[in-house]
Amino acid sequence: MALKKREIFQQLVSGLELTRFLWALYSLRRRCLRRRMGELLRSGRNPEALSKEFEPTAQSIHNWVAQADRDEGRRNDGLRTEECKELVRLRRENRQLRMEREILSKTSAWFARETGSVPARSSDS
Numbered sequence: 001m002a003l004k005k006r007e008i009f010q011q012l013v014s015g016l017e018l019t020r021f022l023w024a025l026y027s028l029r030r031r032c033l034r035r036r037m038g039e040l041l042r043s044g045r046n047p048e049a050l051s052k053e054f055e056p057t058a059q060s061i062h063n064w065v066a067q068a069d070r071d072e073g074r075r076n077d078g079l080r081t082e083e084c085k086e087l088v089r090l091r092r093e094n095r096q097l098r099m100e101r102e103i104l105s106k107t108s109a110w111f112a113r114e115t116g117s118v119p120a121r122s123s124d125s
Helices: 002-042 047-054 058-072 081-115
Strands: none
Touching (some): 002 058, 047 058, 058 081
16 A cells, blocks of 8 residues: 555656656747847847747737846846846735735734733834
């Protein structure tokens, strides 16, 4: 029985490795496609023709090229990719901190009701 569980576990682990590999391959293909679309667009190709040939919409191709230009410093009309990622991370962290603060507030109110006393305010905060 233990051998069966081990085999199942090994299959799951190898499945996770395969999933990571496939995701990395997909991500690499996506980056290469976007880079190639930018090169073709800058060389004078029409975005509508590129969208018919390669599947993404013309607007997607415009967006990819604009973001690549921002990342390379050619445009200043928006956030670079690193800045967008940092903004997402900070918003997530802010949301987590607000939730933790709310939980602590409710917990302290509950303890105050249970003990029948309100804790003294600290002058440190």
